[in-house]
Amino acid sequence: MKYIRLGDLLVKSGAITQAQLEEALALQSGTGERLGAVLQKHGFITEKQLIDTLMSQLGVEFIDLNTFSIPPELAQVLPKNIAKKYMVVPVRVTRSDIHIAMADPLNFVAVEEVRAVTRRRVTPLIAASAAVERAVQNLYSNQGAMQAIEEMQRDLIGSPFSGAVSSGAQSVAVDEEESDAAPAIRLVNSIIDRACTEGASDIHMEPGEENMTIRMRIDGALRPIIPVPRELQSPVISRMKIMARLDIAQKNLPQDGRALVTVRQESLDLRISTLPTIHGEKVVVRLLRRSPQLSTLEGIGLEGENLKRFCHLVDTTREGMILMVGPTGSGKTSTLYAMIGRLQSDEVNLVSLEDPVEYHMDGVCQVQINEKTGLTFASVLRSVLRQDPDIIAVGEIRDGETAEIAMRAAMTGHTVLSTVHTNGAAASIDRLLDIGVEPYLIAGALKGIISQRLVRCVCPHCRRPYAPSGEEQAALGLPPGDYTFYRGEGCGECFGTGYRGRTGAFEILEVTPAVRRAIHARSAQALEQAMQDAAFQPLLACCRTLVLRGVTSADEVQRVVGGV
Secondary structure, three states: OOOOOHHHHHHHHOOOOHHHHHHHHHHHOOOOOOHHHHHHHOOOOOHHHHHHHHHHHHOOOEOOOOOOOOOHHHHHOOOHHHHHHHOEEEEEEOOOEEEEEEOOOOOHHHHHHHHHHHOOEEEEEEOOHHHHHHHHHHHHHHHHHHHHHHHHHHHHOOOOOHHHHHHHHHHOOOOOOHHHHHHHHHHHHHHHHHHHHHOOOEEEEEEOOOEEEEEEEEOOEEEEEEEEEHHHHHHHHHHHHHHOOOOOOOOOOOEEEEEEEEEOOEEEEEEEEEEEEOOEEEEEEEEEEOOOOOOOOOOOOOOHHHHHHHHHHHHHOOOEEEEEEOOOOOOHHHHHHHHHHHHOOOOOOEEEEEOOOOOOOOOOEEEEOEHHHOEOHHHHHHHHOOOOOOEEEEOOOOOHHHHHHHHHHHHOOOEEEEEEOOOOHHHHHHHHHHOOOOHHHHHHHEEEEEEEEEEEEEOOOOEEEEOOOHHHHHHOOOOOOOOOEEEEOOOOOOOOOOEEEEEEEEEEEEOOHHHHHHHHHOOHHHHHHHHHHOOOOOHHHHHHHHHHOOOOOHHHHHHHOOOO
């Protein structure tokens, strides 16, 4: 392939104009970015347009890495450092040729480097950049994991306790573990690195009869990643427990700990929990970014009327309680932190009580709850009230005592933010009544309730319209008619799922005098009428809007919201 400049090729094909090329070159100057990335970043061209142009103008073959299975042994042909440096991945190899997938087949420096290293004739193929990045990560992460597994298995052969791995390895002392330390560490590191690349929130290490399955929660759904042979289960779990400073000899009781790690210059706080099962200890690791860029309100999905209601509620509440409600994993913590970020200033004393402290925030006094030592939400809340607070964030209301103290604080001049695990705004009031809070306290303290869920977004790259069935329309509360819904077909950008990223769906109830009277009277009928009079928009209405706009799918709404 003779040398040709990408910009000239795109102008010649009519994909961009000369003026757009010159503007993109000016934007590229001094950044070190490749021209194709700059053109996409600033909206001059989409990746699909770029791929189509290169295919038609150069005759370069396209490869869908999402559906193509790369043999693991190809990781031995092209070194990992070259693959990651140039974002290229080998897909086919013969004695004299190598086919590599890359987002920019005009990157001749990368092609020459691959040719020099492999000593083979190079044929570049074009693929989506996200698919290439994922393929590189998967190929070489799996390579590292498989190499570590092979080394651990070799070490166990001939080991004096190789025939009793189940009992011996779990109680191995530090000096006895040295023969397994390096491969076990590499295997655990590769799993954590893979989780970071995938954007996973949790890692599950689940022991079974034949092997231990590693699964990761990505966009709210668990996905299997790699199996680990059963005989290697104990060294891996021991490594995780050592990282969290847990007792590796104690395997009959649950344990909890934490570890701080750095993955590619990013600090991570790992919350590690063990649970004894019939096949050994199960380990779940929650990954928390230590210094994240806290989401903006728009970034967590608040927009339109819900954004106005949210901002009005937060900005006008000088005393009283704002509750965020929803099931586990519905994004309440992110919304709570976004709210804290909005209220935080040099003029207020803001104290948060958390279990655990997930993100570290400057200017906020954050208290880690530890019920084992008596540092409960209720006991700390009493002490905080003597610390001259203006705003108190209570991570979760779990019992009547905490709820009552928080409500009384809200009625005596403090702004209180908290969360409750319930399905909706109205259900949260029933929950507070059920745990023993008096109706007059709830009515007097509550200023607003925000209920939310997280729904996956339809992938914009493979999104396709379709006419929904009558059942789908009815499930969303739509009258019969002609509507256009959207679903993802699965592509390299979304890794075949049809979804990419998540957004929030909300319902916001501002406590009006009528709502307050209904709570005080414990009248469900009066509460329902008062909510209607307050122009309350239920969660399903927000989801319906998201479906009609093509943000999410009807199937996803049914999966997450169900019959709410």
